Amino acid sequence: MLDWEVLFEADDEIVIGADKSAVPGITFVPVPEKKTVKNRLHIDLAPDDQAVEVERIIGLGARRVDIGQRADVSRVLPADPEGNEFCVLTPKNSLID
Numbered sequence: 001m002l003d004w005e006v007l008f009e010a011d012d013e014i015v016i017g018a019d020k021s022a023v024p025g026i027t028f029v030p031v032p033e034k035k036t037v038k039n040r041l042h043i044d045l046a047p048d049d050q051a052v053e054v055e056r057i058i059g060l061g062a063r064r065v066d067i068g069q070r071a072d073v074s075r076v077l078p079a080d081p082e083g084n085e086f087c088v089l090t091p092k093n094s095l096i097d
Contacts (some may be wrong), residue, residue, distance in 0.1 A: 001060055014073050022073065035083045042085065046092040 007025050008015040017025030047053035054076045058064070060077040063087055075087045 001057055001062075011054070035069055039084055044075075044087040044089055046089045048088050049089055050074075056077065057088065 002016070004016045004018050004025075005020075006014060006093070007017045007020060013027055013029045015025045015027045045053065054064075057078055057092045061081045065077055066080045066086065067077065077085055077087055079085045
């Protein structure tokens, strides 16, 4: 989804990053239990175009979820195929100027 590359992979972890010179990467460590409660870590994405990004993510296997989020908040809440929720926000271009 982030278009990053796998920097390291083993049976018990995987590390991804923008490229091999980008530090730090993100390490994912699987656990045997299924998700039963709210995620302890929540990722927010701030793309250039929210609608286009949501459709791209859905095409990659995510699905929209409803956890009772407020309708007046400008974010979309998808979940990955394992049910981990994350937000796709409206563009943050005004923060970059």
